[in-house]
Ligand SMILES: O=C(O)CCC(=O)C(=O)O
């Protein structure tokens with residue numbers, strides 16, 4: 001068999017504008033195999049018929065396209081979490097710009113807070129959205145300035161910025177509840193992914209908890225494990241001018257083609273469409289909102305440690321100025337721990353036959369051709385020789401020049 005190598009998604013950098021590549025009429029929602037039922041999955045009884053059925057469906061989804069709908073999670077069912085967070089998000093974006101800017105990310109060395117419309121670019125082209133970024137809500141790490149200077153990524157640990165209850169009631173409580181619930185789902189899905197690959201318990205989760213054995217006889221990090229996650233609450237506004245900022249003429253780039261940089265993503269969308277994912281031939285499939293479900297996709301770090309078997313799919317949001325209403329979404333991202341080292345697992349030695357056979361099937365469907373996508377290969381892969389925090393830090397530096405200007409000019413040329 002062809003060795004299972006690091007991802008074979010390849011660089012196709014001929015065009016990156018949203019209308020450049022063909023859009024297939026197919027839509028992910030119509031592919032019934034990519035709808036998973038989270039209530040089937042019982043991490044305390046992984047051998048039950050229903051848990052096994054969940055793991056099989058997960059295996060197909062992760063090898064097939066790397067995007068799926070997950071039904072019956074505690075984000076969508078049995079609580080008012082979803083309605084609370086969408087209502088909170090709409091209320092936030094209706095506030096005057098001045099109030100939104102009172103939690104401007106440019107004031108946070110932890111890269112947390114509001115990013116205004118027009119501040120973000122993907123592959124050098126302007127995105128048309130604004131958002132609040134959050135992360136694991138903790139105190140800044142208590143170390144000397146000298147340690148922070150030698151390992152600036154330790155600043156990714158720190159508090160979020162929240163508006164007071166008199167301006168945005170419930171901001172902190174609703175967000176933290178969503179964040180913690182998503183974190184729990186991500187841990188449970190990671191356990192299911194271990195079974196789908198056939199690796200030992202904790203062979204994947206070690207990268208999230210940061211408790212893996214030190215590499216090559218090194219000392220364990222004296223700071224202990226540094227687990228890390230992030231989240232964005234996003235608005236794609238309609239209109240040619242937003243908060244006094246003009247759209248790029250004719251551009252429909254809500255967010256440009258990218259692969260998520262972390263581990264796995266839990267995405268909740270409003271009913272307004274626009275999300276698209278790229279199949280292995282480079283066609284764009286639409287990913288419509290499906291009531292009562294969360295969209296799950298995988299980031300570059302899990303693609304890397306799984307030798308490319310867990311697909312980190314390229315996706316984007318296409319959003320025209322003429323839309324009758326804005327689009328909102330909540331994207332929650334797990335990441336490896338900041339002090340984890342991402343040594344890829346040995347697919348041929350460690351993975352089960354089921355996943356290897358599925359991979360061979362997928363390769364046969366591709367007739368040995370490279371996977372086409374609009375993102376450079378290994379764009380943000382972690383390496384085995386540096387702490388993941390460096391990769392996370394470089395990604396944020398690339399996206400947020402305003403924070404760099406305030407806090408990190410010494411580090412970035
Ligand atoms: O807004 C969406 O639906 C997708 C957002 C996204 O892909 C991202 O922020 O990484």
Ligand SMILES: [Fe+2]
Nearest residue numbers: 258259260315
């Ligand atoms: Fe994304």
